[in-house]
Amino acid sequence: xxxxxxxxxxxxxxxxxxxxxxxxxxxxxxxxxxxxxxxxxxxxxxxxxxxxxxxxxxxxxxxxxxxxxxxxxxxxxxxxxxxxxxxxxxxxxxxxxxxxxxxxxxxxxxxxxxxxxxxxxxxxxxxxxxxxxxxxxxxxxxxxxxxxxxxxxxxxxxxxxxxxxxxxxxxxxxxxxxxxxxxxxxxxxxxxxxxxxxxxxxxxxxxxxxxxxxxxxxxxxxxxxxxxxxxxxxxxxxxxxxxxxxxxxxxxxxxxxxxxxxxxxxxxxxxxxxxxxxxxxxxxxxxxxxxxxxxxxxxxxxxxxxxxxxxxxxxxxxxxxxxxxxxxxxxxxxxxxxxxxxxxxxxxxxxxxxxxxxxxxxxxxxxxxxxxxxxxxxxxxxxxxxxxxxxxxxxxxxxxxxxxxxxxxxxxxxxxxxxxxxxxxxxxxxxxxxxxxxxxxxxxxxxxxxxxxxxxxxxxxxxxxxxxxxxxxxxxxxxxxxxxxxxxxxxxxxxxxxxxxxxxxxxxxxxxxxxxxxxxxxxxxxxxxxxxxxxxxxxxxxxxxxxxxxxxxxxxxxxxxxxxxxxxxxxxxxxxxxxxxxxxxxxxxxxxxxxxxxxxxxxxxxxxxxxxxxxxxxxxxxxxxxxxxxxxxxxxxxxxxxxxxxxxxxxxxxxxxxxxxxxxxxxxxxxxxxxxxxxxxxxxxxxxxxxxxxxxxxxxxxxxxxxxxxxxxxxxxxxxxxxxxxxxxxxxxxxxxxxxxxxxxxxxxxxxxxxxxxxxxxxx
Numbered sequence: 001x002x003x004x005x006x007x008x009x010x011x012x013x014x015x016x017x018x019x020x021x022x023x024x025x026x027x028x029x030x031x032x033x034x035x036x037x038x039x040x041x042x043x044x045x046x047x048x049x050x051x052x053x054x055x056x057x058x059x060x061x062x063x064x065x066x067x068x069x070x071x072x073x074x075x076x077x078x079x080x081x082x083x084x085x086x087x088x089x090x091x092x093x094x095x096x097x098x099x100x101x102x103x104x105x106x107x108x109x110x111x112x113x114x115x116x117x118x119x120x121x122x123x124x125x126x127x128x129x130x131x132x133x134x135x136x137x138x139x140x141x142x143x144x145x146x147x148x149x150x151x152x153x154x155x156x157x158x159x160x161x162x163x164x165x166x167x168x169x170x171x172x173x174x175x176x177x178x179x180x181x182x183x184x185x186x187x188x189x190x191x192x193x194x195x196x197x198x199x200x201x202x203x204x205x206x207x208x209x210x211x212x213x214x215x216x217x218x219x220x221x222x223x224x225x226x227x228x229x230x231x232x233x234x235x236x237x238x239x240x241x242x243x244x245x246x247x248x249x250x251x252x253x254x255x256x257x258x259x260x261x262x263x264x265x266x267x268x269x270x271x272x273x274x275x276x277x278x279x280x281x282x283x284x285x286x287x288x289x290x291x292x293x294x295x296x297x298x299x300x301x302x303x304x305x306x307x308x309x310x311x312x313x314x315x316x317x318x319x320x321x322x323x324x325x326x327x328x329x330x331x332x333x334x335x336x337x338x339x340x341x342x343x344x345x346x347x348x349x350x351x352x353x354x355x356x357x358x359x360x361x362x363x364x365x366x367x368x369x370x371x372x373x374x375x376x377x378x379x380x381x382x383x384x385x386x387x388x389x390x391x392x393x394x395x396x397x398x399x400x401x402x403x404x405x406x407x408x409x410x411x412x413x414x415x416x417x418x419x420x421x422x423x424x425x426x427x428x429x430x431x432x433x434x435x436x437x438x439x440x441x442x443x444x445x446x447x448x449x450x451x452x453x454x455x456x457x458x459x460x461x462x463x464x465x466x467x468x469x470x471x472x473x474x475x476x477x478x479x480x481x482x483x484x485x486x487x488x489x490x491x492x493x494x495x496x497x498x499x500x501x502x503x504x505x506x507x508x509x510x511x512x513x514x515x516x517x518x519x520x521x522x523x524x525x526x527x528x529x530x531x532x533x534x535x536x537x538x539x540x541x542x543x544x545x546x547x548x549x550x551x552x553x554x555x556x557x558x559x560x561x562x563x564x565x566x567x568x569x570x571x572x573x574x575x576x577x578x579x580x581x582x583x584x585x586x587x588x589x590x591x592x593x594x595x596x597x598x599x600x601x602x603x604x605x606x607x608x609x610x611x612x613x614x615x616x617x618x619x620x621x622x623x624x625x626x627x628x629x630x631x632x633x634x635x636x637x638x639x640x641x642x643x644x645x646x647x648x649x650x651x652x653x654x655x656x657x658x659x660x661x662x663x664x665x666x667x668x669x670x671x672x673x674x675x676x677x678x679x680x681x682x683x684x685x686x687x688x689x690x691x692x693x694x695x696x697x698x699x700x701x702x703x704x705x706x707x708x709x710x711x712x713x714x715x716x717x718x719x720x721x722x723x724x725x726x727x728x729x730x731x732x733x734x735x736x737x738x739x740x741x742x743x744x745x746x747x748x749x750x751x752x753x754x755x756x757x758x759x760x761x762x763x764x
Contacts, residue, residue, distance in 0.1 A: 030695030031238065031253040033218075038276040040268050042370035046443055078367050080307040080399045089307070092165035092348050099346040100448070103150055110146040114501060115139045117494040130476055137469040144462050145505050147455075152335070152509035155342030158406075159516045166344055167311065169408040172300035181299050183217050183280040183359070188266040189234070190224040190259075192286040195667030198237040200289040203660035205241075205249050211292030216299065218278070219251040222266045224259045228729035229676040231255060232690065235733075237667070239689040253693065257734060263355070264371055264387035275362045285356035287414035288315070291656045294410030298359040301405065309365070309400025310392060312351065312358040313411035314340040318649040318657060320417050321637055322578075324630040326645040327539045328415040328422075333526075333647045334513040334536060340406040349401035350448040355388030357411045361400065365391070368398040374438055378564040379431055386432025389456055390439060393449035412649070412657060418579050418631035419546065420587060423553045430460040430557040463554030470616055474602065477609040510536050525648035535645045545626055548619040552591055579631040581624070588623035595620040677729055678721065681743050691736040712741050721746070 118138055122131060158166070185204070189197055201221070208214050221238060225231045238253040245251060256269060267283060275281070280302055282295060294313065301311050314337070317329040344351060369391045374381045384390055392402045416422040433456040439445070440453055514536050517523055526532040559565065595617050602609040610617075619626065629635060639645055649657060680690045711728060715721060721742075724732075732739050 031235075031693040032695070033250075033252060033274065033277075035273045036276045038272055038366060040271050040275070040366040040370045042372040044372050045374060045439065046441075047375070047438075078364050078398075080309070080364070080401075088165075089349075095165045096346065096348040096350070099154070099348075103147070103154070103346050106150050107143055107146050110501075111139055111143045114142045114498060117498055121494040121498075127476075130472060134469070134472050134476060137465055137472065141462065141465055141469060142502070144458060145502065148339070149505040149508060151342035151346070152338040152512065153342070154345040155338035155340065156512045156516060158341040158345050159338065160519060163341075163345060165348055166407075167301060167305065167308075167403045167405050169297045169301065169405055172304050173297060175300045175304060177213070177216060177296065177299055177303060179216075181216055181280065181303055182278045183282060183295075183299055184220055184270075184274065184278045184362075185217055185282045185284065185295070186220045186222055186267060186270055187284040187286065187288070188222045188224065188263045189286045190262075191227055191230055192225075194230060194233040194237050195670070196664050197286050198234075198241055199663035199667050200287065200660045201251075201284075202241055202244070202663050203656050204284075204288075204290050204292075204295075205245055205251065206659060207290075207656040208292035208295055209245070209248050211296055213292055213296045213299075214249050217249070217295065219249060220270060220274070221251070221253045222270055223253065223255040224262070224266055225255065226259070226726070226730070228726060228733060231730065231733060232677050232680045232686070235680075235689050235693055236686055239693075255734065261371065261373075261383040261387075262385070264384065264391075268370065271362065271366045275366050278362050280359050281362050281365070282359045283356050285413060287319075288357050289319075289412040289656055289660050290357060291410030291654065294408060297408060301403075302359055302361065305401070305403075307399075307401055308349075308403055309361050309395040309398070310353045310358055310402045312353050312402070312404045313408045314404065314406045315354075315357040315411040315413040316647075316649060317415040318412050318647065319414050319661070321633045321640065322417045322631050323542070323636045323639055323645075324419055324422070325415050325417050326636050326639060327542045327630075329647050329649070330535055330539050330645040331543070332415075334517065334532075334539070335509050337406070338509055338513050338516065340404065344404045344406050347404065347448060349403055350396055350446050351392070351402045351404040352452065353388045353392035353395075353402055357413060360395075364395060364398055364400050369394045374435060379561040380435050380438060384432065384435060385428060386436055386456065389433075389436055389449075389452055393439070393442075393445050393453070396446045396449055397444040410654065410656065412654075417633075419549065419627045420579055420583065420631075423550070423587075426460075426550075426554065427557045427560075430554060431561040433457050433460055434558065434561045460554050460558055463551045464558050466551050467555050470613070473612050474598075474609055477612055478602070478606050507540070510540055522648070525651050527643040527646040527651065531643040531646060534643075538639075538644050542630070544615075545619045545622070546630075548616045549588065549591075549623050549626070551616075552620065578633065579628050581628055584624045584627040588620075588627060592621050592623050677733075680733065681721070681739070681746065687739075687743060690733055691739055694734060694736050709738075709741075712738050712745065715742055715745060 115135060115138065119135055122135070124131070187197075187201060201219070205214070205219060208217060221234070223231065223234055225234060234255075235253065238251070242251050254270070256266060259265070261268070267281075271281075280299060282290070282298060284290070290313075298311055298313070302308055305311075317325075317332045320326070320329070371384045371387055371390060373383045396402055416425055436453045437457040440450055514532055517526065517532060518529065523529045523532050526535065599610060599613060599617055599621075602613060640650070679686050681687060715724075732742060
């Protein structure tokens with residue numbers, strides 16, 4: 001090697017070891033600010049038995065006249081300040097008790113009445129055990145349906161008459177915000193589509209700038225990405241966004257080397273490093289978009305309510321055009337608004353947290369919401385997957401309130417584009433919600449949050465219960481004798497009442513959602529009254545057809561979670577909305593075949609059984625074409641052209657969504673947003689971005705530095721780079737000194753006439 005090449009390599013080692021080269025580059029800086037470390041300790045769970053013992057101890061102390069010391073106080077941790085309006089706090093708490101008692105009474109009366117009628121109308125089967133099991137399952141399932149119905153009716157009341165005890169954005173819309181209310185906007189991402197993620201983030205940041213609130217906010221992209229090409233593209237997109245926004249917004253990017261506890265661990269790591277810099281934290285998902293006014297109003301609500309620990313928005317689904325996504329977006333707008341308002345009505349300050357599009361008070365979150373893993377082995381142990389419900393419960397246990405604000409506009413998200421994506425998401429949620437049931441007896445949790453843990457588990461346990469109810473009905477028809485009124489002209493009045501009552505409870509929320517829109521004179525936003533009604537009918541029909549598929553899939557997910565069995569359920573890539581026939585067949589063909597066999601057996605043994613099976617069997621037989629056709633974006637556009645399943649976000653698109661769509665389209669055509677791993681070495685601009693992003697971090701010494709120097713020493717040509725493992729590529733992206741060495745070593749080798757690095761890189 002000649003003197004010029006040797007000098008280049010010696011200089012690269014010297015600069016890499018001291019960080020001089022990176023520091024000298026003033027155009028490209030470190031991706032994260034200096035750390036301000038704080039503590040976020042995860043305390044071990046007491047467990048179900050330990051929680052019960054603690055509960056009995058606390059009850060005994062209360063009976064003896066000794067009040068139990070709250071956990072937050074006993075641990076000398078932050079506690080909420082006294083409410084500025086103690087009378088208002090006492091009023092909403094009293095109202096919440098009355099409303100919850102009313103809800104429970106209505107559900108109990110409905111279940112008792114319906115169960116009594118069913119018991120009266122059912123014949124005496126040859127098996128009393130099967131008859132009793134059918135009545136028991138009916139009681140549980142009717143209670144589940146009636147709870148949802150009454151929640152929706154409460155939501156209709158709120159939409160019609162309002163709620164004086166609810167937190168409302170209108171009450172603080174013009175309040176000034178103190179300069180000390182610094183807020184971090186954090187977006188955890190993991191192997192996402194970079195162009196879409198950063199398009200939404202740019203639109204959010206620009207909306208915040210336009211609203212005049214950028215001085216209060218810092219933005220953090222927290223990456224858990226495991227693909228070096230995607231991570232390189234993330235760095236390129238971050239640098240471009242930072243340069244585009246300039247000094248108006250401080251936007252940072254961090255990649256975690258140790259990806260523990262998924263999203264909750266990512267947010268906790270942020271809190272430990274920079275949480276002490278902020279009073280509040282807004283958590284986004286990768287598909288979240290929020291307007292600047294919405295973000296500012298969240299801060300205003302927190303400032304006005306110092307005893308609030310979490311304030312959750314009700315994000316509206318938008319942005320996708322497949323039939324499946326359109327139906328979900330439409331349902332969220334028409335029916336979902338009733339359920340959101342209804343939950344807020346009876347939960348009030350002990351509400352849900354959904355893990356995104358919400359604001360959190362950082363200090364109590366760090367002090368009280370650390371999540372320890374659940375002990376044991378199997379699917380219900382390990383790190384907590386559905387962390388949001390648990391974090392809300394811990395925040396309320398510490399004395400802070402958790403609110404859902406259903407009237408705060410400007411909060412958006414995306415729904416899964418097809419049924420396979422939805423079920424892939426539901427598999428994670430199913431396991432997480434069943435995990436959370438282990439925390440039911442945890443000491444100090446509020447009763448409402450214990451109920452949320454139960455309802456979260458029942459959201460998926462209800463699937464095998466429904467399936468069991470259907471199969472039990474088949475067994476009774478085949479072996480116990482079908483009801484005596486089958487084939488007769490007259491149907492018992494009690495059975496007609498049960499059918500009518502169940503139908504009303506299932507249909508009424510959709511009907512009242514339409515009535516709400518008409519009362520508020522918003523039908524023009526849905527294409528007019530006729531289009532609104534037709535869209536509701538189409539969405540309802542699609543929901544009926546997809547419900548059996550969800551029931552079977554959720555049953556499988558419950559079995560997998562409870563037994564620890566393996567289930568390979570992978571969906572197509574996020575950007576691939578259209579499901580292929582082969583993918584759909586791999587998932588649903590077996591289900592359809594089993595259903596066909598069951599129907600054939602029923603036809604031979606007792607043809608009348610097909611009447612009982614038809615509502616479930618027909619959708620399962622049509623599962624494959626249903627999954628494929630509802631995933632087609634082209635068909636979704638045709639539905640839109642017919643004026644069906646139209647939402648306000650389409651008829652009167654908010655500026656922040658228009659900008660997000662425009663930037664996503666631009667990014668999809670922008671070469672720099674799709675730069676990959678090889679360009680990190682060959683593209684000078686991207687090389688400087690990657691090298692400088694880690695700041696002055698030095699990994700030259702110790703065992704790790706020695707191992708990395710040996711790795712770098714083996715890289716002599718372009719084909720050596722291509723042979724690197726994914727892990728080694730990710731490590732080099734995190735180690736600026738070794739990245740400099742690799743680049744200079746390859747260039748020196750190319751200068752000597754060996755493998756032509758420049759041409760090889762260009763070809764890649």
